[in-house]
Amino acid sequence: MKYVRVALRDEVRWGTWEEDGVHILAKAPYEELVYDGRVAAADQCRLLMPAEPTKIICVGRNYFDHIAEMGSQVPEEPVLFMKGPNAFNCHEGSVHAPAFVTRLDYEGELAFVVRKRARDVKPEEFEDYILGYTCFNDITARDIQRKDGQWTRGKGMDGFGPAGPWVVDGLDGGSLEIQTRLNGAVVQRSSTSLLMHKLPELLAFITASMTLEPGDMVATGTPAGVGPMRAGDVVEVEIQGIGTLRNHIV
Numbered sequence: 001m002k003y004v005r006v007a008l009r010d011e012v013r014w015g016t017w018e019e020d021g022v023h024i025l026a027k028a029p030y031e032e033l034v035y036d037g038r039v040a041a042a043d044q045c046r047l048l049m050p051a052e053p054t055k056i057i058c059v060g061r062n063y064f065d066h067i068a069e070m071g072s073q074v075p076e077e078p079v080l081f082m083k084g085p086n087a088f089n090c091h092e093g094s095v096h097a098p099a100f101v102t103r104l105d106y107e108g109e110l111a112f113v114v115r116k117r118a119r120d121v122k123p124e125e126f127e128d129y130i131l132g133y134t135c136f137n138d139i140t141a142r143d144i145q146r147k148d149g150q151w152t153r154g155k156g157m158d159g160f161g162p163a164g165p166w167v168v169d170g171l172d173g174g175s176l177e178i179q180t181r182l183n184g185a186v187v188q189r190s191s192t193s194l195l196m197h198k199l200p201e202l203l204a205f206i207t208a209s210m211t212l213e214p215g216d217m218v219a220t221g222t223p224a225g226v227g228p229m230r231a232g233d234v235v236e237v238e239i240q241g242i243g244t245l246r247n248h249i250v
Contacts, residue, residue: 002166003029003132005052006045015040017166028052030115030131030214049090050134050167051113051215056083057206058109058138060151062196062221069224078197078205081151083161091164094250095229097157101141104229104249107222108180108188108237111136112199113167118212123200129212130203132169133176135237135245136219137162142228162247163217173199177240180225183233190223197221 002017014029015022022045024038060079061067067074089095097104115131138155139162145154173192180188197205202218212218229235233249 001132001169003050003169004045004166005048005050006040007048008040008045012048015045017042028215047091047165049088049162050164051131051217053085053088053113053216054213055085056087056111056161056163056217056219057081057210057212058083058155058219059197059202059221063190063194063223064196065190065194065224066222066226069226074196078202080206081155083156086158087156087161089159089162089247091162091245092247093159093162094248095139095159095162096250097141101144101157103142105140105142105226106180106182106187106229106235106237107138107140107226108178109136109138109219109222110134110173110176110178110192110239111163111217111219112173112203114212114214114216114218116214118203118207118216121203121207123204126200126203130169130173132167133171133173133239133242134163134167134217135165135239135242136217137180137235137237137245137247138219138222140226161219162245164245165243168242171241176242178223179238181236181238182227182229187227188223188225192220194223195220 014025026034026036113131139160141154238244
């Protein structure tokens with residue numbers, strides 16, 4: 001199932017993306033699917049961020065090859081940071097950095113969306129708490145991240161959290177091919193099977209410290225190959241079984 005949030009004329013609605021169009025839901029699909037009977041043509045719908053998070057929890061340094069390329073140390077535990085609602089962005093959305101940013105990087109990632117309140121979740125309970133998976137780009141002002149010595153400002157600017165195009169269920173999130181393309185050229189290629197901290201243990205680690213709400217998103221980390229973008233570039237994150245998230249740098 002592909003879950004979407006769409007702008008349909010003057011409404012914002014949840015739906016499921018099907019071959020014959022978007023089947024509109026009466027409410028968010030976190031607890032159950034309730035259709036309102038309408039089917040909208042895909043070309044009448046503008047895809048929005050496919051969840052309504054209260055926060056995005058991001059995991060840093062979760063692929064060995066990315067740690068090596070950044071010259072960082074291997075962490076003993078998952079490294080976490082957050083992006084707030086100001087960073088939310090969507091498929092085909094534009095990304096614009098403030099003028100003082102001198103290096104803007106892509107970081108393609110797998111993200112999962114929580115479907116019910118999660119606190120002290122055990123690894124074996126992971127599947128009970130997950131709505132599905134989506135593509136994510138952890139846009140980073142690399143110069144600001146390095147200057148500040150911590151990651152809030154460099155990764156939390158307006159529009160720096162694109163996700164989409166939809167949330168897909170029924171996948172094995174621990175074994176998906178992932179690639180990032182910059183202007184059509186592949187710049188990152190890996191598999192989520194190479195994640196250092198696996199998805200169930202990530203959810204357990206996060207929810208031992210903080211409660212996740214329905215719609216909250218966890219971005220699981222980026223593989224090697226991160227690099228700079230400039231105005232006019234198009235960046236795409238494609239994940240097996242999900243699709244392609246595309247954004248425009250302006």
